[in-house]
Amino acid sequence: MTPADLIRPEIQALSAYHVPDSAGLIKLDAMESPYPWPEALREDWLTTLREAALNRYPDPRGRGLQAALRAAMDIPPDMALLLGNGSDELIQMLALAVARPGRKVLSLDPGFVMYRMIALFAGMDYVGVALRTADFGLDLDATLAAIAREAPALTYIAYPNNPTGNLFDVAAIEQIIQASPGLVIVDEAYAPFTDRSFIPRVGEWPNLLVMRTVSKMGLAGLRLGYLAGPPDWLTEIDKVRLPYNINVLTQASATFALRHRDAWHAQTAAIREARAALFDALAALDGITPYPSEANFILARTAPGRAGAVFQGLLARGVLIKKLDGGHPLLADCLRITVGTPRENAALLQALEAAIGAA
Ligand SMILES: *Cc1c(COP(=O)(O)O)cnc(C)c1O
Numbered sequence: 513m514t515p516a517d518l519i520r521p522e523i524q525a526l527s528a529y530h531v532p533d534s535a536g537l538i539k540l541d542a543m544e545s546p547y548p549w550p551e552a553l554r555e556d557w558l559t560t561l562r563e564a565a566l567n568r569y570p571d572p573r574g575r576g577l578q579a580a581l582r583a584a585m586d587i588p589p590d591m592a593l594l595l596g597n598g599s600d601e602l603i604q605m606l607a608l609a610v611a612r613p614g615r616k617v618l619s620l621d622p623g624f625v626m627y628r629m630i631a632l633f634a635g636m637d638y639v640g641v642a643l644r645t646a647d648f649g650l651d652l653d654a655t656l657a658a659i660a661r662e663a664p665a666l667t668y669i670a671y672p673n674n675p676t677g678n679l680f681d682v683a684a685i686e687q688i689i690q691a692s693p694g695l696v697i698v699d700e701a702y703a704p705f706t707d708r709s710f711i712p713r714v715g716e717w718p719n720l721l722v723m724r725t726v727s728k729m730g731l732a733g734l735r736l737g738y739l740a741g742p743p744d745w746l747t748e749i750d751k752v753r754l755p756y757n758i759n760v761l762t763q764a765s766a767t768f769a770l771r772h773r774d775a776w777h778a779q780t781a782a783i784r785e786a787r788a789a790l791f792d793a794l795a796a797l798d799g800i801t802p803y804p805s806e807a808n809f810i811l812a813r814t815a816p817g818r819a820g821a822v823f824q825g826l827l828a829r830g831v832l833i834k835k836l837d838g839g840h841p842l843l844a845d846c847l848r849i850t851v852g853t854p855r856e857n858a859a860l861l862q863a864l865e866a867a868i869g870a871a
Contacts, residue, residue, distance in 0.1 A: 522632055523632075523633075526629075526632075529629075532832065534832050536830070537827070537830055537831065537832040538830055538831045538832065538852065538856050538859055538860065539832050539850075539852075540831060540832060540833050540849050540850040540851075540852050540856065540860060541832045541833050541834045541848075541850060542732075542834075542850065543674070543702075543727075543728055543807070543808055543809050543850050544727075544728075544732050544850065545728070545729065545730035545732070545779060545780070545783065545808070546783075546852040546853045546856055547730055547779040547782075547853070550772075550775040550776075550779075552775070553768075553772050553775055556768075557765065557768050560764050560765075560768050561761065561764055561765070564760050564761060564764045565760065566760055566761075568760070569755075569756050570756050570758060570759055570760045570763055571763060572755055572756055573595075574595045574758045574763050576763065576767050577595065577736075577758065577763045577766055577767045577770075578593050578595070580766070580767045580770040580771060581593060581738060581770060583770070584770045584773050585711060586709075586711055586712045587711060587714065587740050588712070588714055588715045590715065590743075591714045591715050591740055591741060591742065591743070592740070592741060592742065592743040592745075592746040592747070593738055593739070593740055593746070594738065594739040594741075594746045594749060594750055594753070595736065595737070595738050595757070595758050596736075596737040596738065596739065596753075596757065596758075597735045597736070597737075597757045597758060598725060598727065598735040598736065598737050599699065599701060599723050599724070599725040599727075599737030599738075599739075600626050600630070600737070601735075601737065601757065602723055602737050602738075602739045603626055603627065603630045603668075603697075603723075604630050604633070604634070605749055605752050605753055606666055606695070606697065606749060607630050607631060607633070607634035607636060607666070608634060608752040609748060609749045609751070609752050610636075610665045610666060610694075610695075611634040611635055611636050613635065614637070615636050615637070615665045616631075616636060616637045616638070616639050616662045616663070616664040616665060616666075617630075617631035617636050617637070617638050617639070617664060617665070617666045617667075617668070618638075618639045618640075618641065618658060618659065618662060618664035618666070618667045618668070619638075619639075619640060619641070619667065619668040619669070619670075620640070620641050620642075620643055620650060620655070620669065620670075620673065620680075621640035621641065621642055621643065621840055621842075622643065622648075622675060622676065622836070622839065622840035622842055622843050623640070623668070623670055623673060623674065623675075624668070624670050624673075624674050624699065624701075627668045628640070636665070636666075639658055639662050639664060641654050641655045641658045642654070642842065643673075643676065643842060645842060647678070648673065648676035648678050648803070648811075648842070649678070649680065649681065650669075650680040650681060650684045650685075652681075652684045652687065652688075655684075655688060656687065656688070656691050659688065659691050659692055659693075660691070663693050663694070664692070664693075664694050665694040665695070666694055666695050666697065667688065667692050667694065667695070667696045667697070668697050668699055669685055669688065669696065669697070669698050669699065670699040670701065670702075671685070671698050671699065671700055671708070671710065672702045672705070672706055672805070672806040672807045674701065674702070674807065674809075675809070675811055675834075675836055675843070675846075675848045676803065676811055677803060677804070677805030677806060677807045677809060677810060677811050678803070678804065678805070678806065679706060679708055679806050682708075685698065685710075689717045689719065689720050690717065692719060694719065695719050695720075695721055695745065696717075696719055696720055696721070697721045697722075697723050697739075698710045698720065698721070698722045698723070699723045700722060700723065700724045701723075701724065701725050701727065701728055702728055702806065702807035702808060703724055704728060704729040704776075704777075704780040704808075705728070705780060705783065705784055705787070705805075705806060705807050705808050706806035706807070708806070709722075710722050711724075711740060714740045714741055714742075715742060718742060719745075720741065721739055721740065721741035721745065721746075722739070722740045722741065723737060723738070723739050723740075724737065724738055724740075725737040725738075726766060726769070728807075728808055729776050729779075729780055730776050730779050730780070731765075731766065731769060731776075734762045734765055734766055735762060736758065736762055736766050780808075783808050783851050786851050786852070786853070786854055786857055787805060787808065787810065787851045789854070789857070790810060790849070790851055790857045790860075790861075791804070791805070791810055793857075793861050794810065794812055794849075794861075794864075797861075797864065797865060797868065798868070799814060799815045799818065799868045800812050800813070800814060800864065800868065801813045808850060808851050809848050809849060809850045809851060810848070810849050810851065811836070811846055811847075811848050812846065812847050812848075812849060813845050813846050813847075814837075814845045814846075814847065814868075815845070816844075816845055817845070818845065818868075819835055819836075819837035819844075819845045819846060819847055820835065820837065821867070822847065822864070822867050822868060823835040823847060824867075825863070825866065825867025825868075826860070826863050826864060826867050828867075829863035829866060829867065830859075830863070831859065831860050831863045831864075833847055833848065833849045833850070833860075834847065834848040834849075834850075835847055836848055
């Protein structure tokens with residue numbers, strides 16, 4: 513047998529998730545925080561790590577970490593929490609728990625690619641409902657029609673959305689939750705950069721789950737996501753979790769960071785301020801149209817047919833962003849820029865001006 517005989521055709525048709533080489537570049541492509549572990553907390557954190565028992569398996573449910581998450585957030589006390597090795601693993605666990613031939617995952621396009629990828633890995637069908645062209649808003653009629661037609665087992669709504677950066681209308685999301693025969697997962701990966709959230713509303717509907725991650729707040733290297741929702745659902749989904757999925761160092765580091773969350777809050781607050789300044793500076797440039805964002809990145813459109821040249825021009829000047837043009841039709845001529853430090857953003861703007869001039 514060869515791979516061509518054995519590997520499922522839909523897997524053979526994929527390319528592996530591509531991460532570009534960023535050595536030596538200003539890295540504004542992956543929504544990471546530009547800020548390292550706060551210097552003032554470094555010694556205390558290392559003391560904690562010195563005491564970590566690496567000869568032992570981790571706490572299987574991450575109870576200390578769950579307590580720290582609850583203390584940091586407004587999760588209704590009668591609701592359950594489930595931890596994942598990044599929210600990607602939670603998306604995978606949800607799919608594994610419900611997958612069966614003909615079962616569907618629904619989301620809004622353009623959106624987060626892992627909803628579609630993991631549906632495919634698990635042998636489920638993916639249904640994408642297009643956002644509105646003008647403002648990337650949610651097309652409620654089309655979404656409700658798709659839910660009635662497809663009866664999705666899982667519906668994902670990224671709030672704010674990636675890669676468009678906007679929040680959807682709350683009343684529209686409420687109607688989607690009510691109309692859905694399956695679970696609706698509101699993905700709040702960008703929660704540190706907006707004041708809006710469904711976390712306090714977990715429990716209001718029996719089929720609402722809210723997913724979050726520490727990746728965008730400055731801890732992408734830890735790989736930790738969490739899902740909040742009714743205990744009867746999370747007890748079932750927990751059964752497909754691999755034992756000890758959150759390692760000892762992640763549990764210790766994330767618990768420490770949550771106890772000192774003010775330091776990370778100061779970092780994300782600085783990014784929110786820098787986002788406003790970057791938006792204004794982009795809006796002032798000829799040949800670039802930025803879209804308002806509630807996340808730590810800004811979607812921007814170049815003049816028709818220029819996105820590739822602008823992206824390459826930035827790369828030649830040492831700045832890596834994400835080119836979205838060529839993906840979804842709604843993203844024609846679009847680029848996505850992660851908000852960096854004020855100094856990185858200034859370098860980006862300077863390179864961008866040169867790249868647009870040269871494009
Ligand atoms: C970045 C992102 C995630 C994060 O995934 P992790 O696996 O926790 O790093 C989840 N959802 C959306 C919409 C994202 O943009």
